[in-house]
Amino acid sequence: xxxxxxxxxxxxxxxxxxxGLIIANAAMExxxxxxxxxxxxxxxxxGTANCNVKISDEEIASPxxxxxxxxxxxxxxxxxxxxxxxxxxxxxxxxxxxxxxxxYRDDIHVYEIPASDIAYESENPRGTNVVxxxxxxxxxxxxxxxxxxxxxxxxxxxxxxxxxxxxVCFNKGAEYFD
Amino acid sequence: MAKVLMKGNEAIAEAALRAGSRFxxxxxxxxQTEILEYLSWRMPEVGGEVVQxxxxxxxxxxxxxxxxAGARAFTSTSGPGFSLMQEGLSYIVAxxxxxxxxxxxxxxxxxxxxxxSQGDYWQMTRGGGHGxxxxxxxxxxxxxxxxxxxxxxFDLAEKYMHPVLIxxxxxxxxxxxxxxxxxxKDHDINKFDFAVRGCKKGDRPRSIQNIYFLDDQYEDHLxxxxxxxxxxxxxxxxxxxxxxxxxxxxxxxxSRMCKEAVxxxxxxxxxxxxxxxxxxxxxxxxAFKEVNPNVLGYLTVEMSTLGQIADDVRxxxxxxxxxxxxxxxxxxxxxxxxxxxxxxxMKEARQ
Numbered sequence: 001x002x003x004x005x006x007x008x009x010x011x012x013x014x015x016x017x018x019x020g021l022i023i024a025n026a027a028m029e030x031x032x033x034x035x036x037x038x039x040x041x042x043x044x045x046x047g048t049a050n051c052n053v054k055i056s057d058e059e060i061a062s063p064x065x066x067x068x069x070x071x072x073x074x075x076x077x078x079x080x081x082x083x084x085x086x087x088x089x090x091x092x093x094x095x096x097x098x099x100x101x102x103x104y105r106d107d108i109h110v111y112e113i114p115a116s117d118i119a120y121e122s123e124n125p126r127g128t129n130v131v132x133x134x135x136x137x138x139x140x141x142x143x144x145x146x147x148x149x150x151x152x153x154x155x156x157x158x159x160x161x162x163x164x165x166x167x168v169c170f171n172k173g174a175e176y177f178d
Numbered sequence: 179m180a181k182v183l184m185k186g187n188e189a190i191a192e193a194a195l196r197a198g199s200r201f202x203x204x205x206x207x208x209x210q211t212e213i214l215e216y217l218s219w220r221m222p223e224v225g226g227e228v229v230q231x232x233x234x235x236x237x238x239x240x241x242x243x244x245x246x247a248g249a250r251a252f253t254s255t256s257g258p259g260f261s262l263m264q265e266g267l268s269y270i271v272a273x274x275x276x277x278x279x280x281x282x283x284x285x286x287x288x289x290x291x292x293x294x295s296q297g298d299y300w301q302m303t304r305g306g307g308h309g310x311x312x313x314x315x316x317x318x319x320x321x322x323x324x325x326x327x328x329x330x331x332f333d334l335a336e337k338y339m340h341p342v343l344i345x346x347x348x349x350x351x352x353x354x355x356x357x358x359x360x361x362x363k364d365h366d367i368n369k370f371d372f373a374v375r376g377c378k379k380g381d382r383p384r385s386i387q388n389i390y391f392l393d394d395q396y397e398d399h400l401x402x403x404x405x406x407x408x409x410x411x412x413x414x415x416x417x418x419x420x421x422x423x424x425x426x427x428x429x430x431x432x433s434r435m436c437k438e439a440v441x442x443x444x445x446x447x448x449x450x451x452x453x454x455x456x457x458x459x460x461x462x463x464x465a466f467k468e469v470n471p472n473v474l475g476y477l478t479v480e481m482s483t484l485g486q487i488a489d490d491v492r493x494x495x496x497x498x499x500x501x502x503x504x505x506x507x508x509x510x511x512x513x514x515x516x517x518x519x520x521x522x523x524m525k526e527a528r529q
């Protein structure tokens with residue numbers, strides 16, 4: 001995709017802002033133009049947080065995303081808020097560990113995955129977002145799965161964190177949609 | 179050097195340290211608090227001092243003290259805090275002191291809101307405090323330029339012995355982009371012959387003045403300083419101005435939307451051009467000399483209800499072409515809207 005617009009949303013603490021940064025970092029290291037923008041309005045602990053990521057071959061103008069190619073929604077409120085903003089033919093990733101099944105739009109690709117359960121089972125409770133990233137790489141073609149998995153590890157290594165269970169979570173996310 | 183991901187606010191803070199700054203005093207306010215937050219852990223790593231003051235008033239006045247001692251000193255704030263700093267800035271100009279103030283603009287006036295806006299153009303370019311002065315104002319349009327301009331800001335401040343402002347905005351401060359950070363430069367706090375740092379026996383005493391009546395040549399010095407800055411320091415970026423029917427004029431976040439609009443318009447055969455202001459003062463009048471003499475008009479695009487750049491465009495063009503403005507203090511102008519407004523202007527001009 002020459003230009004991809006992504007919204008990541010969920011509870012504060014679920015790693016939604018970091019998810020956006022991981023995607024931005026992977027794209028930047030692939031020599032793409034990137035832009036990440038947080039929602040920084042009146043937010044509270046436990047409230048909903050979200051960020052926008054834009055990836056492009058060309059200079060990016062606005063930091064804001066109106067309609068997204070990809071929405072990652074890790075909680076109920078995010079699904080309700082952002083499902084209408086997926087472009088027709090776009091992708092919606094839903095964390096089905098916390099979001100009950102509902103009827104979704106039929107003009108978009110919806111991938112429901114129990115990402116939090118998979119993360120817990122993998123003894124990596126903060127790895128919900130990495131599970132979803134595995135699913136995203138597998139289904140959207142935005143990144144080669146091997147490339148993104150390695151990029152996630154290097155992203156955290158740069159912050160001085162080495163967590164081999166991230167790769168496990170990532171693979172389980174990718175395999176879920178085999 | 180490889181690119182790293184950074185917020186505009188963080189990049190400007192890191193680049194200030196790399197430009198040799200080792201003193202910051204300021205007070206938190208959205209949307210620029212990341213600067214203070216970043217410096218609070220990063221500044222000690224490079225051996226500098228950060229003071230979170232009890233208000234913007236003491237923040238700006240501590241800066242006056244640090245600059246008097248020869249330090250590369252800076253602070254950052256947003257709208258309401260910037261207003262509180264105006265008295266201090268007026269005194270700093272009167273004392274001919276070099277330092278840098280970053281204003282990450284938000285909606286206003288008053289408490290306004292914390293979203294991106296560009297309403298402080300008049301305040302920054304006209305003076306803002308009491309008395310007869312202006313300051314150099316640099317306006318970055320992305321994270322990389324935020325990092326680059328802070329170093330230039332210190333250089334300009336010391337070249338002219340004058341405070342320099344950085345006009346950022348909430349969008350550029352909050353966004354993360356890839357940035358190549360500049361190399362580290364050393365600043366020698368003892369290199370200036372104006373700096374006051376205690377007078378040893380036999381040395382000639384130095385003082386920092388902000389009164390005007392002791393020096394009858396002072397006004398000539400001021401005239402010369404402002405004239406030289408105006409002549410030498412205009413900065414801008416032009417896009418397709420030599421054959422444009424309408425030239426957009428913008429800075430900061432709005433200029434990014436204008437670039438998109440110009441490219442989209444050109445694809446449709448609509449001849450738009452762009453002058454992106456990098457210095458807000460001195461206003462880049464020279465940019466307008468390169469414009470198609472048959473241009474139909476100028477459209478300023480800014481996050482402002484009143485259209486604050488428009489008057490400066492009229493002055494720079496001696497009112498010889500129509501000037502309109504487009505934008506909102508609350509909503510980022512969209513490229514479709516910019517093109518539509520430009521087409522309207524073309525139609526009116528051709529009638």
